[in-house]
Amino acid sequence: MTDVDEPAPARRGRPGYDREQMLSGAVRVFNEQGYDATSVAALTERLGLSKAALYHHFDSKEQVLDASLERALGPLEAVLVTPEATTGTAISRLAAVLRGAVHVLVAELPHVTLLLRVRGNSEVERRALDRRRSFDQRIAGLVRDAQREGSVRSDIEASVAARLLFGTVNSIVEWYRPGGPETADRLADDVVAVALDGLRTPDAEA
Amino acid sequence: MTDVDEPAPARRGRPGYDREQMLSGAVRVFNEQGYDATSVAALTERLGLSKAALYHHFDSKEQVLDASLERALGPLEAVLVTPEATTGTAISRLAAVLRGAVHVLVAELPHVTLLLRVRGNSEVERRALDRRRSFDQRIAGLVRDAQREGSVRSDIEASVAARLLFGTVNSIVEWYRPGGPETADRLADDVVAVALDGLRTPDAEA
Numbered sequence: 001m002t003d004v005d006e007p008a009p010a011r012r013g014r015p016g017y018d019r020e021q022m023l024s025g026a027v028r029v030f031n032e033q034g035y036d037a038t039s040v041a042a043l044t045e046r047l048g049l050s051k052a053a054l055y056h057h058f059d060s061k062e063q064v065l066d067a068s069l070e071r072a073l074g075p076l077e078a079v080l081v082t083p084e085a086t087t088g089t090a091i092s093r094l095a096a097v098l099r100g101a102v103h104v105l106v107a108e109l110p111h112v113t114l115l116l117r118v119r120g121n122s123e124v125e126r127r128a129l130d131r132r133r134s135f136d137q138r139i140a141g142l143v144r145d146a147q148r149e150g151s152v153r154s155d156i157e158a159s160v161a162a163r164l165l166f167g168t169v170n171s172i173v174e175w176y177r178p179g180g181p182e183t184a185d186r187l188a189d190d191v192v193a194v195a196l197d198g199l200r201t202p203d204a205e206a
Numbered sequence: 207m208t209d210v211d212e213p214a215p216a217r218r219g220r221p222g223y224d225r226e227q228m229l230s231g232a233v234r235v236f237n238e239q240g241y242d243a244t245s246v247a248a249l250t251e252r253l254g255l256s257k258a259a260l261y262h263h264f265d266s267k268e269q270v271l272d273a274s275l276e277r278a279l280g281p282l283e284a285v286l287v288t289p290e291a292t293t294g295t296a297i298s299r300l301a302a303v304l305r306g307a308v309h310v311l312v313a314e315l316p317h318v319t320l321l322l323r324v325r326g327n328s329e330v331e332r333r334a335l336d337r338r339r340s341f342d343q344r345i346a347g348l349v350r351d352a353q354r355e356g357s358v359r360s361d362i363e364a365s366v367a368a369r370l371l372f373g374t375v376n377s378i379v380e381w382y383r384p385g386g387p388e389t390a391d392r393l394a395d396d397v398v399a400v401a402l403d404g405l406r407t408p409d410a411e412a
Contacts, residue, residue: 034240034242034243036243037240037242037243091406146405150407151407152405152406153399153405153406153407156396156399156400156405157388160388160393160396161396161400163377163381164374164396164397164400165400166377167373167374167376167377167378167380168373168374168377170373170377171369171370171373171374171376171377172373174373175369182366187366190362190363190367190370193359193362194362194367194370194371194401194404195404195405196404196405196406197403197404197406198401198402198404199349199352199358199359199362199367199371199401200297200357200358200359200402201356201357201358201359
């Protein structure tokens with residue numbers, strides 16, 4: 001990519017942002033300041049680049065949002081069609097989806113964070129919410145299948161169970177920071193353990 | 207006070223908001239538009255009242271925020287000192303705190319929603335985050351006590367378990383709407399069941 005014009009003083013002479021760097025920079029700013037509250041002018045100023053540089057890669061702020069949401073939704077949807085999520089018992093498929101979702105959250109943390117804050121104020125946001133809704137329905141369907149096969153308790157409504165499960169998974173974005181002591185694999189194990197088997201030691205009295 | 211609902215031209219001549227109505231109206235606007243993004247002018251316009259009316263009850267927008275966060279934090283902290291949360295086995299105390307927290311979330315939904323979105327941009331917000339942090343540490347301490355008494359599995363780090371537990375609880379604000387089929391009691395039962403015993407039917411194979 002060519003140089004960015006109007007660079008911040010310290011960045012003078014450095015090469016400009018490519019599309020990928022611009023996307024991650026923008027998403028960082030959106031997550032800090034809120035997407036709606038961030039104008040294109042404020043965004044480019046924070047990134048130390050010109051509007052022209054942004055518009056070289058993206059048609060609009062909304063297209064940046066769309067690209068970011070795709071980074072979250074695409075891999076989450078892909079989890080649903082892996083062999084582990086489509087073959088075997090319903091409870092093993094459910095465990096595979098939980099595990100896969102944790103990995104996507106960790107790998108695409110800023111994009112998933114943005115996705116979870118989307119409120120439906122534009123067409124791009126509404127499309128993302130529709131895709132989230134379909135995803136949630138697939139999870140509820142998996143819980144229902146597992147209830148039918150007898151592997152998941154039937155005293156909790158499937159849609160409530162699905163919401164609580166993904167509440168647990170999604171809450172990870174609030175505190176997980178890459179590079180900490182908790183690896184994605186370990187975290188996925190913990191989530192599956194808590195979600196399916198609970199915290200209680202087997203046979204312990206309440 | 208008389209009841210006031212949606213502000214609109216139709217309200218002309220009706221009595222003004224009292225402090226409580228102003229607080230809940232303001233919190234609804236903050237949750238819809240974001241606290242930082244809502245100026246006093248925009249807030250009072252949305253509520254259909256004058257700045258003077260707002261300033262009659264509150265010194266500043268920040269004081270409104272403070273009052274709202276207290277509505278969430280006060281009851282949550284009160285849960286920690288109930289007899290159920292301070293006597294008995296650690297796992298029964300943990301269950302009591304989870305159950306109590308769900309009830310607070312349901313009873314104070316808009317205030318807890320606002321609390322969970324606070325990012326620490328002001329002194330009021332930082333104080334609230336400090337209180338949340340203390341609360342979370344108390345939960346982690348309870349999990350640790352339960353691990354020591356042998357009632358909670360020790361293969362998950364207490365602080366991670368506490369975060370996942372309250373991730374599950376806090377996620378309720380994203381979808382729970384009062385008046386739906388799920389009562390607070392039922393929801394509290396479901397959360398405790400999933401958190402402590404998991405979704406899996408006892409003895410089911412993964």
